[in-house]
Amino acid sequence: MSDNVLEELSEDRGRLGRTSTAERVAVILRTRIIEGGFRPGMRLAEEEIGNALGISRNTLREAFRLLTHERLLVHELNRGMFVRKLTVEDLEDLYRVRRLVECAALRQLAAPPCPPPDMTAMETAVAAGRRAAAEQRWRDLGTANMHFHQGLVELAGSPRTDEMMRGVLAELRLVFHVMENPRRFHEPYLPRNEQILRTLQRGDAPGAERLLAVYLDDSRHQLAEEYARQLR
Amino acid sequence: MSDNVLEELSEDRGRLGRTSTAERVAVILRTRIIEGGFRPGMRLAEEEIGNALGISRNTLREAFRLLTHERLLVHELNRGMFVRKLTVEDLEDLYRVRRLVECAALRQLAAPPCPPPDMTAMETAVAAGRRAAAEQRWRDLGTANMHFHQGLVELAGSPRTDEMMRGVLAELRLVFHVMENPRRFHEPYLPRNEQILRTLQRGDAPGAERLLAVYLDDSRHQLAEEYARQLR
């Protein structure tokens, strides 16, 4: 990692980038983590990475802090920054949040006399998922599934909730790395997303909520089993 | 603000404090903001505050960054740090989140065969609120009300949800500053919290949820009206 990354950085620097250096660095590190280049547990030394990216330690620490707040990195006092290692408890909590928030988003669709919800985000996500599956891009399929649930939460119309869910889903990427076969894990959920979407479009929000609850339980269970298996 | 604050800082430094300087500074600034010492819109100059607290600019900026992530401060490029000024849209969103999360927390109490929930946090909050009201400490009454709802969310048993709610309630403190008469605003909600608690203890989670929904709507409405009044 050095030259090409440097170029990436300076490219952005060239234009009137209204983003700070730290944010651009954070983008680079975030994708590295999510894509699996930096594995969970790995330590990110300030000097090493700072030199590689050609930025000062202070700036790098700013980027670290951004990612710490997203829970992708953990900071141990006087020891440094590490890529987050999620425990089974984290996994359980992430799905607890998802169940709470995603189901609540669907539920409040049923109650008040609300305008017809905008489901284009979910539709595009499903379409992207279908394309990815057809072309055997399993990682992209996982991303599309994420976007589907992101879109689902957006139905609640709350920016803060959206942001929280973005964070939760990013953390979940760390969990997904334990699945060695991304196809077997991601593919079955594509039709289930479609089913949820269709149920919603039919106006049956409670039905969609029930489907979603089972969906989340299955996914959580599958991941928890893989966790247990790897600790054996 | 200078000497006493410095002492506070060094006190903690003495023991085996596992917190960094930036975090301790953030604690000081956070309470200043929440208590209203720094009003919304106020600019926090780096040099001024850094000198007052006896810390370097770099360290102070780290503390700023922490509070920025909590949405208590906003950063304007090349202009500095400002205490957040919440818009009516922010207010609406905060209550949208509260309604989503708090009601969901109660709802999932009803469904599964779950262990009897631990309501001691809510009970202590109500007791503290009663004491504060009796002693005319209206600001503390507001704090106790916050703790009640914090405890309510804790029923869901999700650390991430707890943390999110902590952030939401901290932001809400910024909104409360628009209410010039804290008694008139906070006092009526004390008996309503008690009523919700009793309903829950009776095992009637759906009933508590209905009460809570009305409670939140009333509170939001009251604050929104005050916002509109002040912009007139």
Added chain:
DNA sequence: GCATATTTGTCCGTATGTATA
């Protein structure tokens, strides 16, 4: 509109404290 002073953005070097081999 312009020139100036002030403040922030970014970075460096260093001294000190802390953890680990």
Added chain:
DNA sequence: CTATACATACGGACAAATATG
């Protein structure tokens, strides 16, 4: 216990942007 490596915190420097007169 010592040595090494690293993070923490500080102070200073300079460029860039902003505010002020």
